[in-house]
Amino acid sequence: MLGLIIFVVVAIWLYSVYTKLIKATNSVKEARSGIDVQLRKRYDLIPNLLTIANKFMEHEKELLTEITKLRTLAMEAPTGSAASMAANAKLDSLLGQFKVSVENYPNLKSDSTMLHAMQSYNETEEHIAASRRFYNSALSELRNTAQIFPGSLFAYLAKSELESVYYETSEEARQPVNAAQYLK
Amino acid sequence: MSQNFADIENFTQFFRRKIEPKLHSFEKQRKRTLLLCNITLVIGVILQLFFLFAFFTSSNSNSNSIELLFAPAVITGVIHTFIKKKYTKKVKAKIFNAIFSFLGDFTYIEKNEYIVDRSKYEQIPMIGKFNREPDIDDYIRGTYKNLPIEIEELYLRYVYHSNKHQHERTVFDGLLVTVPQLKTTNATIITANRKFHDIEQLKDEVKLEDVEYQKIYKTSSDNQIEARYILTPKLMEKLKSLNSKGITTALCFIRGDIYIGIKTGKDMFEPSITKPATDISGYKDIINQLKETLQIIDILQLEKKAIL
Numbered sequence: 001m002l003g004l005i006i007f008v009v010v011a012i013w014l015y016s017v018y019t020k021l022i023k024a025t026n027s028v029k030e031a032r033s034g035i036d037v038q039l040r041k042r043y044d045l046i047p048n049l050l051t052i053a054n055k056f057m058e059h060e061k062e063l064l065t066e067i068t069k070l071r072t073l074a075m076e077a078p079t080g081s082a083a084s085m086a087a088n089a090k091l092d093s094l095l096g097q098f099k100v101s102v103e104n105y106p107n108l109k110s111d112s113t114m115l116h117a118m119q120s121y122n123e124t125e126e127h128i129a130a131s132r133r134f135y136n137s138a139l140s141e142l143r144n145t146a147q148i149f150p151g152s153l154f155a156y157l158a159k160s161e162l163e164s165v166y167y168e169t170s171e172e173a174r175q176p177v178n179a180a181q182y183l184k
Numbered sequence: 185m186s187q188n189f190a191d192i193e194n195f196t197q198f199f200r201r202k203i204e205p206k207l208h209s210f211e212k213q214r215k216r217t218l219l220l221c222n223i224t225l226v227i228g229v230i231l232q233l234f235f236l237f238a239f240f241t242s243s244n245s246n247s248n249s250i251e252l253l254f255a256p257a258v259i260t261g262v263i264h265t266f267i268k269k270k271y272t273k274k275v276k277a278k279i280f281n282a283i284f285s286f287l288g289d290f291t292y293i294e295k296n297e298y299i300v301d302r303s304k305y306e307q308i309p310m311i312g313k314f315n316r317e318p319d320i321d322d323y324i325r326g327t328y329k330n331l332p333i334e335i336e337e338l339y340l341r342y343v344y345h346s347n348k349h350q351h352e353r354t355v356f357d358g359l360l361v362t363v364p365q366l367k368t369t370n371a372t373i374i375t376a377n378r379k380f381h382d383i384e385q386l387k388d389e390v391k392l393e394d395v396e397y398q399k400i401y402k403t404s405s406d407n408q409i410e411a412r413y414i415l416t417p418k419l420m421e422k423l424k425s426l427n428s429k430g431i432t433t434a435l436c437f438i439r440g441d442i443y444i445g446i447k448t449g450k451d452m453f454e455p456s457i458t459k460p461a462t463d464i465s466g467y468k469d470i471i472n473q474l475k476e477t478l479q480i481i482d483i484l485q486l487e488k489k490a491i492l
Contacts, residue, residue: 034409130412137393 024142031135056108132167210461217271228260290326310436312382314340329487334362361444371410376434
């Protein structure tokens with residue numbers, strides 16, 4: 001009888017660990033799709049920004065072309081893949097440069113369509129940052145669950161998610177901005 | 185009207201010019217109120233001592249007599265509060281609008297001038313379940329840094345019965361500040377200091393990456409991403425700084441409004457009955473109480489969309 005009770009208790013315990021791991025795995029997937037949704041929003045906004053900017057930014061054609069190329073690259077890469085992360089990190093940096101460059105064009109800066117587009121863009125950027133924070137938090141929770149016994153017994157179930165990497169600020173973004181470069 | 189706080193020296197001049205003349209007529213009434221309060225206290229203490237003496241010397245003390253043991257203290261407290269409130273209500277009606285105008289565009293609304301909307305509090309998730317009528321002691325409305333603002337001193341209770349006894353639980357006791365939410369979201373987000381009332385009832389916890397913040401505040405939301413969109417690292421830092429100043433708050437972002445609950449632990453905006461009616465010190469405290477409440481908006485920078 002005692003053996004049966006112990007067996008039932010252990011089975012319930014293992015089952016709860018198993019469900020915790022599955023929930024954590026699903027949370028990572030949900031977080032990743034959250035980033036995807038926000039990135040899609042940004043991809044949709046970029047052409048609008050560039051179309052408006054193109055009319056005013058005579059000397060930034062190269063930057064605008066590079067942003068367009070990177071947008072295509074980022075859109076084509078699978079979400080969460082190293083290629084997608086690298087492309088988006090570079091895109092973050094270039095769009096940062098773009099925002100600084102806009103300051104050089106007072107007519108563009110005060111254009112109502114541009115103001116509206118920039119506002120939408122900034123909101124999307126904040127949502128992307130929030131989605132990435134959620135993703136990092138969900139991944140951290142999953143790793144803790146999967147690496148600590150008895151969660152480690154079921155870790156193989158979340159193998160693909162465990163191989164994911166955290167979103168970190170790129171080295172490029174960490175560098176101080178050389179404002180003089182953009183404010184010629 | 186200027187939204188900047190003038191210093192307290194200016195308040196002294198303002199008080200002497202605009203408030204003091206209105207207060208002279210209250211001095212006689214204040215003295216009478218104080219006398220009545222003191223008489224009530226003395227009678228209450230004598231009765232309480234008599235009850236205690238009777239209880240400990242009587243041979244047939246039972247559970248019913250224990251319940252009645254502190255009845256004089258309770259009744260004295262109720263009568264004392266009633267007499268005091270009768271006086272302070274008149275003072276507030278006469279001078280609070282003028283007092284608060286020192287800090288800008290603020291109006292003190294008297295109790296009989298507004299309807300208490302119980303459903304408003306029921307729809308704020310950071311406020312737990314209550315089953316007694318909301319008690320709003322003070323209600324101030326105004327504009328601060330171009331934001332319409334409402335400040336209510338609110339008391340909510342939940343009464344329940346167990347083992348044939350009636351128990352009372354305080355659900356909310358403090359200030360409830362309402363300001364519009366500039367950074368929009370469709371989600372409901374609550375972040376409450378762990379020392380705030382009833383935080384156990386908050387479900388769908390959001391585990392934020394700031395460990396120190398997590399220790400101080402409990403956050404809950406129906407949307408993990410939107411919660412982080414609103415609770416940026418910057419806002420979390422500001423909320424931590426509020427806690428380090430000893431201010432216990434809870435914030436709720438819902439339907440385009442921000443509700444800020446502030447645990448005060450004392451009756452706010454109350455004129456003194458022990459000091460002369462024209463004594464400025466009590467009114468300086470009242471001004472400081474409103475100033476400190478508004479400073480929470482400053483610290484959290486709720487008037488700026490980008491910072492939040």
